[in-house]
Amino acid sequence: MADATFTHTTPRRIWPADAAGPRPRKRFSQRNIIIYSLLAVLALYYLLPLYVMMVTSLKGMPEIALGNIFAPPTEITFEPWVKAWSTVCTGLNCDGLSRGFWNSVKITVPSVFFSIAIASVNGYALSLWRFKGANVFFTILIIGAFIPYQVMIYPMVILLREIGIYGDLSGLVLVHTIFGMPILTLLFRNYFSSVPEELFKAARVDGAGFWAIYFRIMLPMALPILVVAVILQTTAIWNDFLFGVIFSRPTNYPMTVQLNNIVNSVQGVKEYNVNMAATLLSALVPLTIYLISGKLFVRGIAAGAVKG
Amino acid sequence: MAHTVRPSRLLKNLNAKIAAVPMMLTAVVVFFGFTLWTVIFSFTNSRMLPRSEWVGFEQYERLWSTRRWLVSIENLAIYGFLMLVLSLVLGFLLAALLDQRIRFEDGFRTIFLYPYAVSFIVTGLVWQWLLDPEYGLQKAVRSLGFTSFTLDPLYDPNLVIYGVLIAGLWHGSGLVMCLMLAGLRGIDEDVWKASRVDGIPAWKTYLFIVIPMMRPVLVTTLVLVTAGIIKLYDLIIAQTGGGPGIASEVPAKFVFDAMFVSQNLAQGFAASTMMLVAVIFVIIPWAYLEFGGKKNG
Amino acid sequence: MQSNVSIKNLRLEYGPVAVLKDLDLDIGKGEFLVLLGSSGCGKSTLLNCIAGLLEPTDGSIFINGQNVTWAEPSERGIGMVFQSYALYPQMTVEGNLTFGLRNAKVPKDEIKRRVAKASDMLQIQPLLSRKPAALSGGQRQRVAIGRALVRDVDVFLFDEPLSNLDAKLRAELRVEIKRLHQRLGNTMIYVTHDQVEAMTLADRIAIMRGGVVLQLAAPKEIYNRPAHKYVADFIGSPAMNFLDAVIDPREPLIARAGDLAIPLEHYDFERHGHTGPVWFGIRPENLATGDAANSAPVQVDLIAELVEPMGAETLVWSTLFGTPFKLRMDGQARIEAGDVVRVGLDPKLASIFDKSDELRV
Numbered sequence: 001m002a003d004a005t006f007t008h009t010t011p012r013r014i015w016p017a018d019a020a021g022p023r024p025r026k027r028f029s030q031r032n033i034i035i036y037s038l039l040a041v042l043a044l045y046y047l048l049p050l051y052v053m054m055v056t057s058l059k060g061m062p063e064i065a066l067g068n069i070f071a072p073p074t075e076i077t078f079e080p081w082v083k084a085w086s087t088v089c090t091g092l093n094c095d096g097l098s099r100g101f102w103n104s105v106k107i108t109v110p111s112v113f114f115s116i117a118i119a120s121v122n123g124y125a126l127s128l129w130r131f132k133g134a135n136v137f138f139t140i141l142i143i144g145a146f147i148p149y150q151v152m153i154y155p156m157v158i159l160l161r162e163i164g165i166y167g168d169l170s171g172l173v174l175v176h177t178i179f180g181m182p183i184l185t186l187l188f189r190n191y192f193s194s195v196p197e198e199l200f201k202a203a204r205v206d207g208a209g210f211w212a213i214y215f216r217i218m219l220p221m222a223l224p225i226l227v228v229a230v231i232l233q234t235t236a237i238w239n240d241f242l243f244g245v246i247f248s249r250p251t252n253y254p255m256t257v258q259l260n261n262i263v264n265s266v267q268g269v270k271e272y273n274v275n276m277a278a279t280l281l282s283a284l285v286p287l288t289i290y291l292i293s294g295k296l297f298v299r300g301i302a303a304g305a306v307k308g
Numbered sequence: 309m310a311h312t313v314r315p316s317r318l319l320k321n322l323n324a325k326i327a328a329v330p331m332m333l334t335a336v337v338v339f340f341g342f343t344l345w346t347v348i349f350s351f352t353n354s355r356m357l358p359r360s361e362w363v364g365f366e367q368y369e370r371l372w373s374t375r376r377w378l379v380s381i382e383n384l385a386i387y388g389f390l391m392l393v394l395s396l397v398l399g400f401l402l403a404a405l406l407d408q409r410i411r412f413e414d415g416f417r418t419i420f421l422y423p424y425a426v427s428f429i430v431t432g433l434v435w436q437w438l439l440d441p442e443y444g445l446q447k448a449v450r451s452l453g454f455t456s457f458t459l460d461p462l463y464d465p466n467l468v469i470y471g472v473l474i475a476g477l478w479h480g481s482g483l484v485m486c487l488m489l490a491g492l493r494g495i496d497e498d499v500w501k502a503s504r505v506d507g508i509p510a511w512k513t514y515l516f517i518v519i520p521m522m523r524p525v526l527v528t529t530l531v532l533v534t535a536g537i538i539k540l541y542d543l544i545i546a547q548t549g550g551g552p553g554i555a556s557e558v559p560a561k562f563v564f565d566a567m568f569v570s571q572n573l574a575q576g577f578a579a580s581t582m583m584l585v586a587v588i589f590v591i592i593p594w595a596y597l598e599f600g601g602k603k604n605g
Numbered sequence: 606m607q608s609n610v611s612i613k614n615l616r617l618e619y620g621p622v623a624v625l626k627d628l629d630l631d632i633g634k635g636e637f638l639v640l641l642g643s644s645g646c647g648k649s650t651l652l653n654c655i656a657g658l659l660e661p662t663d664g665s666i667f668i669n670g671q672n673v674t675w676a677e678p679s680e681r682g683i684g685m686v687f688q689s690y691a692l693y694p695q696m697t698v699e700g701n702l703t704f705g706l707r708n709a710k711v712p713k714d715e716i717k718r719r720v721a722k723a724s725d726m727l728q729i730q731p732l733l734s735r736k737p738a739a740l741s742g743g744q745r746q747r748v749a750i751g752r753a754l755v756r757d758v759d760v761f762l763f764d765e766p767l768s769n770l771d772a773k774l775r776a777e778l779r780v781e782i783k784r785l786h787q788r789l790g791n792t793m794i795y796v797t798h799d800q801v802e803a804m805t806l807a808d809r810i811a812i813m814r815g816g817v818v819l820q821l822a823a824p825k826e827i828y829n830r831p832a833h834k835y836v837a838d839f840i841g842s843p844a845m846n847f848l849d850a851v852i853d854p855r856e857p858l859i860a861r862a863g864d865l866a867i868p869l870e871h872y873d874f875e876r877h878g879h880t881g882p883v884w885f886g887i888r889p890e891n892l893a894t895g896d897a898a899n900s901a902p903v904q905v906d907l908i909a910e911l912v913e914p915m916g917a918e919t920l921v922w923s924t925l926f927g928t929p930f931k932l933r934m935d936g937q938a939r940i941e942a943g944d945v946v947r948v949g950l951d952p953k954l955a956s957i958f959d960k961s962d963e964l965r966v
Contacts, residue, residue: 035405035408035410036410038401038405039405039410039416042401042402042405042420043416043419043420045478046419046420046422046423046478046482047419048438049423049431049434049435049438049478050422052434052437052438053434053437056437064443065443068447068448068451069437069438069443069444069445069447069448070448118330118331121327121328122327122328122330122331124327125324125327125328126328129321129324131320131321131324131325131328134324134328137328137331137332137335137336138331138335140335140336140339140340141331141334141335141339143339143591144334144335144338144339144340144343145535146531146535146587146590146591147339147343147584147587148538148539148560148580148583148584148587149539150559150560150563150564150576150579150580150583151342151343151346151347151580151581151583151584152338152339152342152343152346153567153580154346154358154567154573154576154577155341155342155345155346156338156342158358178334178338181330181331181334185331196689196691198687198688198689198690198691198764199689199691199692199693201653201656201658201678201685201687201691202685202687202691202692202693202749202752203693203704204657204658204677204678204679205656205658205678205679205683205684205685205705206679206704206705206708206752207677207678207679207705207708207709208704208705208708209323210321210323210324210327211323212708216704217693217695220695221694221695235425238427239426239427239428239429240427241427241428241429241541241542241545241546242541242542242564246564246568256427256429256430256542259429259430259433260429260433260545260546263433263436263546264433264545264546264549272437272443275433275437276434276437279430279433279434282427282429282430283426283427283430286425286426286427287422287425287426289425290421290422290425291418291422294414294418297421297425298417298421298486301424301483301486301487
């Protein structure tokens with residue numbers, strides 16, 4: 001009898017809808033109640049912070065001080081959002097998070113472009129042109145992905161200082177391009193390895209060289225993986241804090257750094273509603289990407305797990 | 309036009325080699341060279357600027373007698389161990405739940421994974437707010453009548469790392485769920501059919517058949533989560549700033565402060581080298597398991 | 606016959622493994638040569654070397670008298686057709702056909718002329734503006750052949766071009782390739798593991814194993830006088846029967862298998878006077894039954910163990926001196942399992958192989 005109960009917990013792909021045999025209705029729904037209540041409780045844990053951010057950012061300070069953190073705002077105000085975006089102060093600048101936002105845009109766009117351009121060529125050269133010694137470099141690159149950044153940061157500071165771009169946007173772009181290379185190269189290498197080799201051979205018989213095959217055959221074919229790479233990189237670079245705080249000067253600080261400085265500054269009275277509005281504001285870009293891209297975002301994450 | 313002699317090895321695939329120059333430079337100069345540089349300079353007494361005055365293992369001796377470093381290591385050990393175990397358990401539970409025939413699967417997945425899309429800074433700040441004893445969860449529960457209810461981990465030196473753990477789990481368990489779900493879906497349906505025919509209860513099938521079959525996914529997840537744990541930095545900065553006092557310091561923050569705040573470069577180098585050693589201890593057994601066995605076979 | 610593609614001492618090694626072992630091969634102008642063998646025999650490797658897609662370790666390759674060993678694939682005057690069709694997925698059929706010509710900067714009107722000619726010959730004009738994804742397998746392979754055709758070259762290379770198609774289409778395209786060869790008169794080098802394709806298409810077949818050519822001959826010769834036991838076994842379906850036999854030096858014209866003494870006076874010896882343990886090979890279709898059996902030089906009675914009626918013929922499985930023995934009978938033959946069949950065997954049609962070197966005796 002015990003066995004009979006358990007057979008119903010088999011995953012759904014075994015019994016596509018309606019394909020199941022006789023099943024006792026009552027037990028089935030009991031099992032469902034357990035599953036859905038578990039899911040609901042867990043969903044609460046994941047949704048709670050988003051909800052609290054939202055309601056807090058729409059309340060006025062007096063209401064926050066008196067009321068419950070979970071209570072919806074009795075009087076909705078967008079004042080905190082406006083302040084967070086355009087007038088809140090970090091240090092001497094009082095032009096709000098908008099500065100960090102635009103800095104982040106200026107950092108993210110070129111970083112995403114260059115890192116993907118370089119990594120896709122790398123992946124293409126590694127998977128199809130396999131020259132001697134290429135795998136040695138690739139192995140170092142992949143091992144490098146596991147080296148804590150802290151080990152490489154200081155020499156990087158020296159290098160950028162020597163070149164004269166320490167603190168500049170271009171320096172930060174270079175850093176993102178370099179440290180994004182392992183995962184992206186792996187991503188593209190795996191993708192191009194799955195392209196039938198005969199296609200590459202056919203193109204060579206047709207007289208196409210390295211760049212002609214890349215631009216005219218491989219790149220157009222790689223559109224899906226390009227999208228995945230853009231999602232992966234945009235999210236990662238937008239969310240970066242460590243490189244931003246080290247490799248840019250305060251006027252160039254990305255949104256994450258500025259946000260942290262606003263919220264965790266010790267001066268003045270804490271305005272929790274403004275803080276939460278600012279936090280939500282800087283989460284907006286990656287959240288939008290996440291919601292729009294859906295399955296592709298998941299694919300980008302899984303790409304990190306694909307074995308080389 | 310035809311060549312009658314073998315072209316030089318060096319010139320073969322010349323374009324491919326030129327195109328790979330950025331990769332080669334990155335691999336050799338940054339990943340290899342910079343790492344080596346840091347390790348070497350951890351044996352000097354550099355302070356504000358790197359200098360090559362050799363002091364042997366002195367920096368390491370100092371490091372291991374620094375209380376702040378010991379606290380950092382202890383915190384990382386607690387956080388790391390619990391994060392690994394709990395995120396794997398929670399991630400697997402979520403994946404197994406989603407793998408039942410449920411409605412709104414996409415909706416639930418979106419909910420469980422969205423924290424992973426936001427930055428650690430956002431994560432840290434929102435949980436700092438939730439765990440604020442004056443305004444947050446503690447106050448909300450107390451207002452329900454449980455006046456002695458206490459939940460202020462961020463202000464308790466003994467509990468602060470668990471407060472960080474709650475936020476870390478919130479952020480990272482969705483990723484584990486995603487990987488696990490992919491692993492579960494990758495298992496041949498016939499396995500489930502066979503176990504059903506044999507009358508094996510589902511939980512036994514999971515425990516003794518499915519989980520062992522997911523070994524590759526489990527191993528990759530383990531490595532990914534561990535790599536993330538060692539990098540733990542932003543979350544601490546945003547949520548606790550290392551406090552109260554030095555109760556929530558972690559190695560990555562120790563390194564940063566030594567290099568850029570207290571101008572004690574060599575201590576930073578030594579500490580970051582220790583982080584590297586820790587990573588090596590994780591990576592080598594994994595690489596051996598993943599690649600070592602195959603070469604022999 | 607003037608040789609068109611010539612391979613001298615070609616050697617290819619991957620580390621300690623030699624995939625091609627000092628291979629020599631001359632292919633005449635306008636010849637249809639099939640490289641036949643099971644997977645891993647080196648046939649595709651050889652073709653890729655000829656195409657310039659693989660670098661040999663040693664030796665040289667001549668096409669039209671030019672040493673092209675180190676030339677780029679596109680400089681060799683070859684066209685190639687692949688098993689997976691290898692069409693560029695994001696280009697139209699026309700784009701696929703013209704990609705090579707555009708790379709070679711061929712004038713526009715010349716491109717137009719060649720595309721028109723090729724698409725006419727392969728009847729793919731209606732497909733020119735479609736993408737490969739919208740084509741059937743057979744259509745894709747036609748386009749792939751067209752891509753080789755527009756290059757206007759002397760040598761065509763085919764790498765198992767029909768293996769991805771179903772049986773019916775394969776037969777159709779096989780005929781079409783043969784027709785194309787008759788029309789164009791180009792040199793064609795064709796790799797396959799399918800003996801039917803090899804037998805029907807080839808002027809000559811080169812049977813390969815372990816990086817060497819075991820036999821290079823016309824299909825009939827290969828079928829009738831296989832030079833090697835492996836060749837005899839590989840060609841023909843069902844495969845040749847082999848009996849364990851001995852030629853005693855004291856009576857060099859008799860092969861003894863079990864209690865059977867097979868006279869070899871009429872056997873066409875490759876190596877006269879060869880003695881010792883041998884394989885006595887006879888094809889199932891060369892065994893006589895019924896009245897014809899009674900007039901054969903050697904007769905045996907066999908018990909039919911298993912009968913497979915196939916329509917046009919009937920296959921009978923039996924055992925002779927402990928080894929499996931097949932014979933092929935008329936499709937209308939009345940026979941059931943357990944029946945005794947008298948079988949006649951003519952040594953003239955047999956192939957005998959030495960047991961130690963497996964070469965024809």
